[in-house]
Amino acid sequence: MSTHRLVRTITLSVALGLAATITVTTAPADSGMQVIQQWKIGGAGGWDYLTADSARRLFLSRGTQVDVVDTQSGRVLGTIPNTQGVHGIALAPDLHRGFTSNGRSDSVTVFDLDSLKTIQEVKVPGHNPDAILYEPKGKHVFTFDGRSKDVTVLDAATFAVLTTIPVPDKPEFAQDDRAGHIYMNIESDPGQMVVIDSRKLTVQATWRLPGCNSPSGLAIDRTHHRLFSVCDGNIMAVTNADTGAQVAQVPIGKGPDAAAYDQKRGLVFSSNGEGTLTVIKQESKDRYRVLDNIKTQAGARTMALDPSNGRVYLVTAQFGPPPAATAEQPRPRPAPLPDSFTVLVVGTH
Numbered sequence: 001m002s003t004h005r006l007v008r009t010i011t012l013s014v015a016l017g018l019a020a021t022i023t024v025t026t027a028p029a030d031s032g033m034q035v036i037q038q039w040k041i042g043g044a045g046g047w048d049y050l051t052a053d054s055a056r057r058l059f060l061s062r063g064t065q066v067d068v069v070d071t072q073s074g075r076v077l078g079t080i081p082n083t084q085g086v087h088g089i090a091l092a093p094d095l096h097r098g099f100t101s102n103g104r105s106d107s108v109t110v111f112d113l114d115s116l117k118t119i120q121e122v123k124v125p126g127h128n129p130d131a132i133l134y135e136p137k138g139k140h141v142f143t144f145d146g147r148s149k150d151v152t153v154l155d156a157a158t159f160a161v162l163t164t165i166p167v168p169d170k171p172e173f174a175q176d177d178r179a180g181h182i183y184m185n186i187e188s189d190p191g192q193m194v195v196i197d198s199r200k201l202t203v204q205a206t207w208r209l210p211g212c213n214s215p216s217g218l219a220i221d222r223t224h225h226r227l228f229s230v231c232d233g234n235i236m237a238v239t240n241a242d243t244g245a246q247v248a249q250v251p252i253g254k255g256p257d258a259a260a261y262d263q264k265r266g267l268v269f270s271s272n273g274e275g276t277l278t279v280i281k282q283e284s285k286d287r288y289r290v291l292d293n294i295k296t297q298a299g300a301r302t303m304a305l306d307p308s309n310g311r312v313y314l315v316t317a318q319f320g321p322p323p324a325a326t327a328e329q330p331r332p333r334p335a336p337l338p339d340s341f342t343v344l345v346v347g348t349h
Helices: none
Strands: 006-013 019-026 034-040 050-052 057-061 066-070 076-080 086-092 097-102 107-112 118-123 129-135 140-145 150-155 161-166 171-176 181-186 191-197 202-209 218-221 226-231 235-240 246-251 256-262 267-272 276-284 287-295 303-306 311-316 342-347
Touching: 034 287, 050 086, 050 303, 050 311, 057 086, 097 129, 097 140, 107 129, 129 171, 129 181, 140 171, 171 218, 181 202, 181 218, 191 226, 202 235, 226 256, 246 287, 256 303, 267 303, 267 311
Parallel strands: 019 287, 086 129, 218 256
Antiparallel strands: 006 019, 034 342, 050 057, 057 066, 066 076, 086 097, 097 107, 107 118, 129 140, 140 150, 150 161, 171 181, 181 191, 191 202, 218 226, 226 235, 235 246, 256 267, 267 276, 276 287, 303 311, 311 342
């Protein structure tokens, strides 16, 4: 394996209109990570986001339900039913509650984090709630509503809808800096990022994401104040969370939908629908090196990170031919085959 490095220097105008020189180092390397386990969960239907908690559980959105899996055995521990069109799962350990965003029913399901029993289904005014986030300081739940292009804010204790915040276009994944700001990708061309003041519940700023079209997954480094957006065109854009300036562009695989940051190990991940997991080393807050593009499986484009052991969990299935195109779905995705849904575990032995 060659150790010669290719250094690419890219100069562009960043969000604040200032010129910046962005240096990314790509080098043949090896992260030491690989797919170490596969858990066949089975069942019908698709999936979207997945979330890991500190109790070694993995929450998997499954279209009409959430399956909860033991990350030590791969065994299904329980199910949260009747979550129609579920996209995401947000956890509030301090309240012993969890929340799901149900895109088809325009609702949030509140469940008990210990028993997994449903507490209440709450209707939201936004349409197609997609990503969902719990902000512990204000004890608010935010749903990012794709069809209505807004953000719904709920009181996590009373389940009351507090406000709706319009945004410029379809909101995608979001992150909380735990210091009064929520950042969300806006799925536009070129991409944008909206900053919400999580205390005032208002939009504080909107930043452009140069060279980043249709950003989806978003991860955050709260120590160095850096944001990692995965974009079409095989690019991860790194943004200064204080200023909105873009500080790096890093090459990733095709078809990404999720990003994760491992603070303990200084690694950034992009899960790519082509069937790869890009592993990036954070050499400094503004310098990044691609370590690996681990082969996973086609369709494994969403993931969750367990920071305690550095393992990454991805989900996918085997696929049949795509259905016929319609006016609403001119480019339909291939349909997953029944009982082929699988969790992939990436880590080191």
